[in-house]
Amino acid sequence: MTLSPYLRERLLPNESLARYTAARLGGPAEWLYAAEDMDELVGVVSAAWAEGLSVRVMGGGANVLISDKGVRGLVVINDVSEIQFGDWHDDDGYKRNVSATAGVGLVVLARKCAAHGLSGMEWAASVPGTVGGAIVNNAGAHGGDMAHSVVDVVVLDAEKGPQLMTRKDLQYDYRSSVLKTRKDRRFVVLLATLTLHPDDPEKIEERMDEFVAYRKQTQPPGASLGSIFKNPPEDYAGRLIEACGLKGVQIGGAQVSPVHANFFINTGGATAHDYYALVQYVHANVFERTGIDLETEIEMIGEW
Numbered sequence: 007m008t009l010s011p012y013l014r015e016r017l018l019p020n021e022s023l024a025r026y027t028a029a030r031l032g033g034p035a036e037w038l039y040a041a042e043d044m045d046e047l048v049g050v051v052s053a054a055w056a057e058g059l060s061v062r063v064m065g066g067g068a069n070v071l072i073s074d075k076g077v078r079g080l081v082v083i084n085d086v087s088e089i090q091f092g093d094w095h096d097d098d099g100y101k102r103n104v105s106a107t108a109g110v111g112l113v114v115l116a117r118k119c120a121a122h123g124l125s126g127m128e129w130a131a132s133v134p135g136t137v138g139g140a141i142v143n144n145a146g147a148h149g150g151d152m153a154h155s156v157v158d159v160v161v162l163d164a165e166k167g168p169q170l171m172t173r174k175d176l177q178y179d180y181r182s183s184v185l186k187t188r189k190d191r192r193f194v195v196l197l198a199t200l201t202l203h204p205d206d207p208e209k210i211e212e213r214m215d216e217f218v219a220y221r222k223q224t225q226p227p228g229a230s231l232g233s234i235f236k237n238p239p240e241d242y243a244g245r246l247i248e249a250c251g252l253k254g255v256q257i258g259g260a261q262v263s264p265v266h267a268n269f270f271i272n273t274g275g276a277t278a279h280d281y282y283a284l285v286q287y288v289h290a291n292v293f294e295r296t297g298i299d300l301e302t303e304i305e306m307i308g309e310w
Contacts, residue, residue: 032072065136073308108138164192244268
């Protein structure tokens, strides 16, 4: 790639991705770069696109399963983390907006919004991942999601350059968006603007504490891929998996959690292939017994 000497110095060949993912699994990236500011992020991604390299941008590495064989091309870790607050008015009255770069952690964003007396991101208080991934996947919990708050998003497109996309443009659906359904991955979320509502900081903190406590009670601890499957209409993936008698089923070091059946845990020494095999096994069993074709919420990256 044609990069400045400074950028090239920090380009790492054959770098393991395990420590960059929430599940602590996965093989190496052919090339890896950790971007610390917006100019770096745009520069290294644009250079890779110009030379025809595939590019994958990751934030906190949540909800992804990296193949043991690794990932071809360039993987960029987005460490660009900046938040700004502002005021605005519309027909519904006074609100505040929040501008956050895609590398901002959801937990950090939720806590800072609470400290500013802004309600709307409480659901993210214990959700791993970053704003960029949340925008693409319409992440959510406890009845809230990104679609409720997004005003617009700045996206870098390989062909068109920087693009401003409104909430309508994003075509949000349950755990999905127009970005999520794009066949190519030649785009990068750079920045999002959210609209939130003023509220008592103590009340916001109380709601967040309740969500965090509920998560601890109902989900397994430790490194996790997050929810493996999306909930089908008017049902829950975890309930279906448990009803099929699959709680506790294990392949290699990967196990369907005895605590919550839509979470798979590493019992020790699990590989990405163990998880992949378990996902396929559970999917096939649920479909055979119920006729419901569960859709994965996690994204599988690399060669399988």
